[in-house]
Structure formats: C-alpha cells, structure tokens
Amino acid sequence: MSTTTIAAAPPVPRVETPLQRFVSEFCASRLALLGLLIFTFIVVIAVLAPWIAPQNPYDLAQLDIMDGRMEPGTVGGAGFTYWLGTDDQGRDMLSGILYGLRISLTVGAGSAIIACLVGASLGMIAAYAGGRTDSLLMRLVDLQLSFPAILAALMILAFLGKGIFNVVLALVIVEWAYYARTVRGSALVERRREYIEAAQCLALPTSRIIFRHLLPNCLPPLIVVGTMQVARAIALEATLSFLGLGVPITEPSLGLLIANGYEYMLSGKYWISFYPGIALLVTIVSINLVGDQLRDVLNPRLKK
Amino acid sequence: MSAPTLEVRNLRTHFFTRAGVVKAVDDVSFSVKAGQVMGLVGESGSGKTVTGFSIIGLVDPPGRITGGQILFKGRDLATLPEAEMRSLRGNRIAMIFQDPMMTLNPVLRIDTQMIETVQAHAKVSREEARQRSRDALGQVGIPSPDERLQSYPHQFSGGMRQRVAIAIALLHKPDVIVADEPTTALDVTIQGQILAEAQKLCTQFGTALVWITHDLSVVAGLADDIAVMYAGKVVESGPVAEVMDAPLHPYTLGLIGSVPSRNRRGEPLRQIPGMTPSLLNLPAGCAFRSRCPRAEPRCAEPPPMAEYRPGRHARCIHPHDEAVAA
Amino acid sequence: MTVFLLRRLLQAAAVVLVMSLLVFLGVFAIGDPIEILISPEADQFERERAIKALGLDLPLWQQYLVFLGNALQGDLGRSFVFNEPALKLILERMPATLELAIGATVLALLIGLPLGLYAGLKPNGALSKGIMATSILGFSLPTFWVGLMLIMVFAVQLGWLPSTGRGETVTLLGTRWSFLTLDGLAHMAMPTLNLALFKISLVIRLTRAGVRETMLMDYVKFARAKGLSPARVTFVHVFKNILIPVVTVVGLEFGGTIAFSVVTESVFAWPGMGKLIIDSINVLDRPVMVAYLMMIVLLFITINLVVDITYSLLDPRVRLEGKS
Numbered sequence: 001m002s003t004t005t006i007a008a009a010p011p012v013p014r015v016e017t018p019l020q021r022f023v024s025e026f027c028a029s030r031l032a033l034l035g036l037l038i039f040t041f042i043v044v045i046a047v048l049a050p051w052i053a054p055q056n057p058y059d060l061a062q063l064d065i066m067d068g069r070m071e072p073g074t075v076g077g078a079g080f081t082y083w084l085g086t087d088d089q090g091r092d093m094l095s096g097i098l099y100g101l102r103i104s105l106t107v108g109a110g111s112a113i114i115a116c117l118v119g120a121s122l123g124m125i126a127a128y129a130g131g132r133t134d135s136l137l138m139r140l141v142d143l144q145l146s147f148p149a150i151l152a153a154l155m156i157l158a159f160l161g162k163g164i165f166n167v168v169l170a171l172v173i174v175e176w177a178y179y180a181r182t183v184r185g186s187a188l189v190e191r192r193r194e195y196i197e198a199a200q201c202l203a204l205p206t207s208r209i210i211f212r213h214l215l216p217n218c219l220p221p222l223i224v225v226g227t228m229q230v231a232r233a234i235a236l237e238a239t240l241s242f243l244g245l246g247v248p249i250t251e252p253s254l255g256l257l258i259a260n261g262y263e264y265m266l267s268g269k270y271w272i273s274f275y276p277g278i279a280l281l282v283t284i285v286s287i288n289l290v291g292d293q294l295r296d297v298l299n300p301r302l303k304k
Numbered sequence: 305m306s307a308p309t310l311e312v313r314n315l316r317t318h319f320f321t322r323a324g325v326v327k328a329v330d331d332v333s334f335s336v337k338a339g340q341v342m343g344l345v346g347e348s349g350s351g352k353t354v355t356g357f358s359i360i361g362l363v364d365p366p367g368r369i370t371g372g373q374i375l376f377k378g379r380d381l382a383t384l385p386e387a388e389m390r391s392l393r394g395n396r397i398a399m400i401f402q403d404p405m406m407t408l409n410p411v412l413r414i415d416t417q418m419i420e421t422v423q424a425h426a427k428v429s430r431e432e433a434r435q436r437s438r439d440a441l442g443q444v445g446i447p448s449p450d451e452r453l454q455s456y457p458h459q460f461s462g463g464m465r466q467r468v469a470i471a472i473a474l475l476h477k478p479d480v481i482v483a484d485e486p487t488t489a490l491d492v493t494i495q496g497q498i499l500a501e502a503q504k505l506c507t508q509f510g511t512a513l514v515w516i517t518h519d520l521s522v523v524a525g526l527a528d529d530i531a532v533m534y535a536g537k538v539v540e541s542g543p544v545a546e547v548m549d550a551p552l553h554p555y556t557l558g559l560i561g562s563v564p565s566r567n568r569r570g571e572p573l574r575q576i577p578g579m580t581p582s583l584l585n586l587p588a589g590c591a592f593r594s595r596c597p598r599a600e601p602r603c604a605e606p607p608p609m610a611e612y613r614p615g616r617h618a619r620c621i622h623p624h625d626e627a628v629a630a
Numbered sequence: 631m632t633v634f635l636l637r638r639l640l641q642a643a644a645v646v647l648v649m650s651l652l653v654f655l656g657v658f659a660i661g662d663p664i665e666i667l668i669s670p671e672a673d674q675f676e677r678e679r680a681i682k683a684l685g686l687d688l689p690l691w692q693q694y695l696v697f698l699g700n701a702l703q704g705d706l707g708r709s710f711v712f713n714e715p716a717l718k719l720i721l722e723r724m725p726a727t728l729e730l731a732i733g734a735t736v737l738a739l740l741i742g743l744p745l746g747l748y749a750g751l752k753p754n755g756a757l758s759k760g761i762m763a764t765s766i767l768g769f770s771l772p773t774f775w776v777g778l779m780l781i782m783v784f785a786v787q788l789g790w791l792p793s794t795g796r797g798e799t800v801t802l803l804g805t806r807w808s809f810l811t812l813d814g815l816a817h818m819a820m821p822t823l824n825l826a827l828f829k830i831s832l833v834i835r836l837t838r839a840g841v842r843e844t845m846l847m848d849y850v851k852f853a854r855a856k857g858l859s860p861a862r863v864t865f866v867h868v869f870k871n872i873l874i875p876v877v878t879v880v881g882l883e884f885g886g887t888i889a890f891s892v893v894t895e896s897v898f899a900w901p902g903m904g905k906l907i908i909d910s911i912n913v914l915d916r917p918v919m920v921a922y923l924m925m926i927v928l929l930f931i932t933i934n935l936v937v938d939i940t941y942s943l944l945d946p947r948v949r950l951e952g953k954s
Contacts (some may be wrong), residue, residue: 146930182935273778288769394855401848411865424859
C-alpha cells in the first residue's frame with residue numbers, strides 16, 4: 001500500500017506561545033544576550049557590595065588618608081591590595097565603584113519605575129478620556145519633551161537642592177512624559193479597535209477594559225521605553241552628580257566618583273576617574289544592548 | 305512566424321530566507337511576440353510579480369535567479385552583467401508598477417523624474433529630454449503637459465499618476481513592457497481607459513507586453529496569450545480564448561468559475577476551497593492537489609508540463625480534457 | 631504660507647507666555663522670592679528696599695505682570711556676583727556656545743550622514759555592523775566622561791591639543807570667534823567632538839533607518855527600473871527623502887545641543903552660557919538662572935519655528951497644505 005495520501009499533509013505548524021517566541025527571538029542576537037548577562041552580573045555585584053567589597057567606602061574610620069591616590073595594584077596600610085587604586089581620601093576605588101553602582105542603579109531604576117507608573121497612568125487617562133483632558137495632557141507632554149532633560153533636571157535641582165530624593169524627583173519629572181506618550185499612542189490604536197467598542201457595548205466596567213484589554217497592548221512598547229529610560233536615567237544622574245548637583249558627597253554615585261578624579265587626571269592619576277567611568281559605561285551599554293534587541297523583537301513595524 | 309521578443313524558459317527565482325528556501329518562481333516558461341500581450345494570471349503569492357522583477361533584473365537579496373533563461377532578442381538576461389542589464393532597463397525593457405500612488409518619488413517634480421529617465425539612456429540635452437517628456441505625457445492623454453511637468457506627484461490623481469508612470473515607461477519606446485497589475489488600484493472607469501491606452505500603444509510601437517494580473521476578466525479582454533500561475537509554477541498556458549473556453553487545469557477552471565458572470569446569475573458562485581499554500585517547504589507533487597476536486601494518489605508525484613493540444617500546455621495528469629479524450 | 635506663518639508665530643508666543651508663567655511660579659511661588667532675588671549678604675534695610683522695588687509686597691498676579699513687563703523690556707534682574715544685568719551676561723557668552731553647538735552640528739552631519747548611508751545600503755556588511763555598534767556606544771557613553779578621556783589622551787598623554795579655554799580669537803561682527811584662528815580651532819576640536827558625539831550616533835541611526843525604509847519603497851524600485859545609475863538612485867531618490875526627517879531632528883536637536891553644552895563647557899572650561907549657568911547655580915546667582923531659563927525657552931521656540939519653516943520648504947506636500 002502506498003503511504004501517500006490524497007491531500008497533501010499540511011505542514012505541522014510549530015506551536016509556540018508568544019512568550020516562547022519572544023525568548024527565542026530575543027536570544028537570536030548574541031550581543032543582546034551578552035548585554036543581559038553583563039547587566040545581571042552588575043546587578044548581582046551591586047546588591048552584594050556590602051559583602052564582597054574589600055572595605056566600606058562610606059565608613060570614614062576605615063579610610064586611611066595615608067593611602068590616598070595610590071596606583072592600582074598597590075598594597076595599602078590595611079593589608080589588602082587596591083586593585084583599582086585609591087582616591088584622594090584613600091578610598092579603595094573597587095569598593096567605591098561597587099557601592100556607587102548601588103546608588104546609580106537604585107536612582108536609575110527607582111526613578112524609571114516611578115516615572116513609568118505616573119506616565120503610564122496619565123497616558124492611559126488621556127487615551128481613555130480623550131477630548132480636552134487628552135489635549136491638555138498631551139500639550140504638557142510636548143512641552144516637556146521639547147525641553148532637554150538635562151536642563152530641566154538641572155533647574156529643578158538648582159531650586160530644590162542636592163540629595164538622592166531630589167535627584168529621583170527631578171528624573172521622574174523629566175521622564176514621565178516619555179511613558180505617557182508611549183502608553184497613549186498604543187492605547188489609542190487599541191481603543192479604536194472594534195472589540196473595545198464591543199466590550200463597551202457589553203457594559204464591561206471601565207477598569208476591566210483598561211486592565212484586561214488596553215494595558216496588555218501597551219506593555220511591549222512600555223517595556224522598550226522603560227529599558228532605554230533606565231539607561232538614560234543612570235547617565236543623567238551621573239552627569240548631574242558630575243556637575244555637582246546630584247547625590248551628596250557622603251554617598252558618592254559613579255558620577256561623583258568620576259568628578260572627584262577630574263582634578264587629579266591632569267596630573268596623570270587617571271584611575272580615579274577612569275574605572276568608575278568604565279563601570280558606568282558597561283552598565284549603560286549592557287542595558288542599551290538589551291533595549292535595542294527588545295525594540296527589534298517587540299516592534300511590529302519591523303516584522304515582515 | 306516571427307521569433308518572440310521575450311522568451312522565458314524554465315525560470316527559477318528562489319528566496320533564501322532564514323526560515324528556508326522560498327521557491328517564489330519555480331519553472332516558469334512563456335513567450336511573447338512584438339505587439340502582442342501576454343497575460344500572466346495568478347492569485348497573490350503565486351510568484352507572478354517576482355517573475356516580472358526577474359525579467360527586469362531587480363530581484364533583491366535574499367532572492368536570486370537560480371535557473372532557467374530569460375531570452376530577450378536572443379540574449380539571456382538571467383546571466384547578463386548588471387551594467388548591461390541597466391542599459392536595457394527602462395530603455396528596451398520597462399516596467400509599470402501596481403500602485404501609482406507609490407511609484408513616483410514624492411519629493412521630486414515630474415520633469416525631474418522624466419528627464420532623468422531620458423538622459424539615463426540617450427545622450428541628449430536637457431531641453432531635448434524635456435521635449436520628449438512633454439510628448440510622452442501627451443501620448444498618454446495628459447492635458448497641458450507643460451504645466452504638469454512642473455508639478456509634484458501628490459498634485460495628481462491615481463489615474464493620472466499611472467498615466468505618468470506609463471509615459472515614463474514609454475519614453476524610449478521599449479521592446480518589452482512588464483506591467484504588474486497596473487490597474488488594480490484604480491477606479492473601474494479609469495481602469496478601462498488605461499487598458500485601452502496600453503493596448504493601443506503596444507500595437508502602435510510594436511511593444512511586447514507582459515500584463516501581470518489576478519483579474520481574469522482584464523486578461524480576457526486584453527491579452528493574446530495567457531499563462532496561469534499557481535504556487536510559483538505555470539500550470540496552464542495557451543491562447544487566451546481557448547484557455548478561457550476550455551481550461552485544461554482544474555485550477556484554471558476554478559479561477560474562471562469564481563468570476564461572477566451575468567450568465568450564471570442566481571447560481572451560487574463556484575469557489576476554490578482552501579488557501580494558497582505557503583511557498584516555504586512546499587511538499588513535492590502537484591501544489592494544487594490539496595484543493596483539487598480531482599486529486600488522486602498519483603498527484604503526489606510532480607506532474608510534468610505537457611502539451612495537450614497544439615499551443616496548449618498544462619501541468620496536470622488528469623486535465624479537463626474531454627475534447628482531447630474524444 | 632502667510633497664514634501658516636502667522637499661526638505658528640501665535641502658537642510660539644503662547645508657549646513663551648506659558649513658560650514665563652512656569653518660570654515665574656517656579657521662582658516666585660514655590661521658592662522664596664526674597665531669598666532667590668536678593669543677595670543673601672544684603673542687610674535689613676537693603677532687603678526692604680529691594681522687596682518694595684521688586685514689588686514683592688503685591689498680590690501674586692500683579693507680581694507676574696510686573697515680571698512679564700520687565701522681561702519684555704529685557705530686564706531679567708541683575709547678577710549678584712557680577713553686579714551686571716543678567717541678560718547682558720548671558721548674551722555676552724552666547725556666541726561661544728553657539729560656535730560650539732554649530733560646530734558640533736556640522737561635524738555630526740559630516741560624519742553621520744555618510745556612515746549612516748553606508749550602513750543603510752549594506753546592512754549586513756561587517757563595516758556596517760561596526761558602525762552600528764559604535765553608534766550604540768555613542769548613545770551610551772556619558773558625555774562628560776568621554777570629555778575627560780579626550781583630555782586624558784590628547785591633552786595629558788599625547789599633548790596634542792589644549793584642554794581648556796577658547797584660545798586665540800578674532801573679532802567679527804562685534805563678537806569674538808575661535809574658529810577663525812588655528813589656535814582657536816585647536817581649542818575647539820575636543821569640545822566640538824565631545825558635544826557632537828551623541829548627535830553623530832543619532833544622525834547615523836536616523837540615516838540608516840531612513841535608507842532602509844526608503845529602499846523598500848516602490849518609487850525607489852521604479853527609479854531602478856528606469857535604468858538609473860545606483861549613484862543617482864541613492865543620492866537623488868533616496869537621499870532627498872531621508873534628508874527631511876534628518877534635518878528635522880537635527881534642527882530640533884540643536885536646542886538640546888545648546889543645553890548639553892552645559893556639560894561639555896564644564897569639562898573643557900569653555901567660557902559659554904553653559905559654564906556660566908553651572909557657576910551661577912553653584913553660587914546661587916539666581917537672577918542669572920532665571921534669565922538663562924527664559925533665554926533657553928525663547929531659543930527653543932525660535933528653533934522649532936525655523937525647523938517648521940525649513941520642513942515646509944523641503945517637503946512639497948507640507949507646503950501645499952500650508953497654502954490651502
């Protein structure tokens with residue numbers, strides 16, 4: 001008997017959940033995977049800083065001014081090697097960087113999450129309410145976005161003063177608009193779809209429509225924007241701290257560490273600025289690599 | 305009998321995508337003589353547009369021509385170096401695209417887009433090129449061509465833009481024009497005008513016309529010969545009247561049956577069940593067999609293209625061949 | 631076109647008004663205006679006289695009108711530190727900043743357009759991938775740190791370029807410019823590159839994305855079907871379409887560049903408005919801060935207006951809409 005059947009056997013479609021497809025598409029870029037790996041590593045060492053750092057850089061009792069500005073690899077008075085050298089206070093740069101990462105990441109992620117919550121809510125309100133609320137909110141967004149973030153943050157901090165809380169506040173104020181615009185854009189597209197109208201005709205509660213129907217559709221672009229904004233927030237915080245308007249000197253973030261080394265760099269003592277800069281750079285690049293790939297995977301416009 | 309201007313022999317154009325090889329054009333043959341119209345018919349995704357781009361040499365990676373010949377006056381275009389191909393393109397072989405709203409560059413004036421075409425193939429002055437452009441616009445029935453040359457594409461309607469595109473294609477009085485569904489995006493009345501215009505100009509200049517369409521009724525009124533494509537292959541070809549009257553391939557019959565007609569009012573429209581198969585990893589054998597009412601186990605073997613009557617070819621082992629059988 | 635212009639001008643004026651209100655509220659309502667506008671060194675008598683002079687005893691809305699009236703006359707207060715009108719201080723330093731920002735924009739276009747074009751035409755080439763990887767770096771690198779590294783390599787290690795200041799200047803049209811002397815150019819090199827870094831990446835990405843999108847357009851395929859040379863297709867058909875979004879974004883980014891020069895000027899001690907504002911913030915010279923803010927707002931609105939008009943000149947479709 002022949003094994004051939006009359007109808008052509010339909011090719012078995014690969015059954016993949018959207019999540020599986022997302023994961024496999026994301027992993028298609030080895031660079032992005034590397035970014036994710038590095039970023040995870042950075043988060044882990046930042047979280048574990050108090051346990052793995054050779055010294056507590058905030059504890060002035062542990063610092064020895066005699067060990068100031070030592071070259072990388074020197075063994076200090078406390079008996080351990082300063083692998084990345086010391087700053088003018090005799091602070092071990094490696095420890096300073098680990099603790100600085102904690103602050104940079106906290107400020108970056110914290111401000112991004114708050115800005116996301118605020119922005120997404122306002123964007124959703126604008127999309128759902130429409131009309132005057134919408135145009136008012138969007139005017140505000142346009143105004144905010146047309147003004148450079150660095151300047152806005154600079155001014156806010158100039159009037160409010162230094163401090164971690166103020167930095168986070170300033171970052172939230174300059175960043176919420178990105179989220180608002182993103183969410184409103186996707187929500188509007190989705191809102192015009194017929195099924196939303198159907199849901200409204202069925203008199204489903206507004207909250208259900210928003211959370212079950214609108215929000216899930218806004219998530220992919222929100223994730224992309226959010227990832228990029230975390231990187232931006234970290235860079236912005238570092239810049240503000242470098243300009244002397246960010247975190248207080250007692251809890252130096254990466255930006256402040258770099259600023260501290262600025263004056264010594266001209267005399268060739270590069271490591272005080274150099275290594276915190278590398279840490280900052282690697283953090284931001286790894287987040288951007290992940291964000292880039294996320295955008296390519298989640299952007300339906302680029303799909304063929 | 306005169307030799308055909310264009311003869312496509314066993315053309316294969318495949319796309320090497322990450323997901324696998326897409327055999328968009330897989331063994332396509334047809335020919336067209338000067339002043340005649342060849343209708344290339346098929347559903348979307350049947351490979352007819354890729355065939356058109358293969359002829360004009362604009363298949364972009366990941367696609368490429370992997371086999372067969374495209375003989376233009378005896379020269380094989382499939383193996384022609386790009387520089388020589390370019391000197392033919394827009395000159396001896398021209399193409400008209402489907403969507404007239406998209407074929408003209410929105411930021412360049414009509415005269416720029418026409419003059420550059422003239423000057424790409426003829427060493428003439430700008431003024432001479434402008435004169436030729438003006439004449440070409442006049443030929444396709446565009447009123448006050450002088451004024452129109454100064455316009456931007458968005459100042460034209462869809463029908464007018466398609467006329468401009470045709471005028472551009474006619475600038476060098478080409479030997480072959482490949483027209484890829486040039487009337488699909490237009491209103492019915494404009495469609496008729498464009499069809500009549502195309503037909504008139506081709507006879508006038510002795511241009512061989514390859515008219516790509518999914519619309520059998522257009523081909524019926526316009527073409528001399530017809531080739532029906534399905535899943536990258538020509539499944540039936542022959543003189544248009546004969547094919548329309550007595551189709552050999554079940555797919556052609558299905559296509560003719562799905563055209564609404566006055567004669568059959570009230571009867572349910574016959575339709576082809578199922579969907580066009582994905583060209584990716586197409587199973588061996590007749591691609592139409594999963595939708596074919598006459599399918600049988602033998603159809604799992606690839607059917608050969610056979611001449612059932614003089615000039616009538618079909619790729620089917622059990623054609624609607626009452627006349628032949630008799 | 632006139633209607634279009636008029637409408638845009640009105641819109642611009644409205645935005646200036648809104649921003650002035652925001653600045654006013656920021657300075658006068660949220661902060662303590664007395665602390666902001668009167669030098670902390672002033673004695674009791676001086677303070678009271680200043681309160682009267684500034685109208686701080688008036689109701690808020692009247693204060694706003696006074697502020698607005700003064701602003702319209704170009705009076706944005708006096709600097710505590712320099713004891714000069716704040717506006718004059720800023721205007722004096724503006725050419726230095728503009729010089730830097732324009733230089734950076736030109737550099738970004740000169741480097742970014744060709745690289746982006748190449749990366750868009752050959753998206754899978756090794757060089758294209760290198761260009762794109764570098765552009766990610768350009769986005770990610772914190773400007774101030776790159777500035778430091780530039781100084782470290784070219785000024786400290788190699789000693790090729792000066793690290794601070796404007797160098798020798800030439801007076802032209804009543805202001806001093808660095809770009810007209812060799813020494814000035816040497817001083818400009820690092821700050822300009824530093825400021826341009828982000829924009830270069832931006833232009834590369836915009837151009838590449840534009841090329842890739844435009845190459846798929848039917849009109850490009852049609853242009854090729856006409857037998858045009860690849861050079862003509864690329865530089866006339868593709869390039870002109872891409873120029874529109876690139877010019878728009880680069881134009882709009884010009885304000886951002888001026889804003890970001892705050893960082894670059896601080897790193898390279900470039901005596902522009904950015905350096906002035908950071909110094910003013912550090913010594914709490916608030917009238918200068920207010921004046922700077924208003925100037926920046928004005929600058930931004932002007933830029934938006936200019937970009938809008940340029941855009942309408944480049945894209946015939948917009949021009950027509952403006953007419954009707």
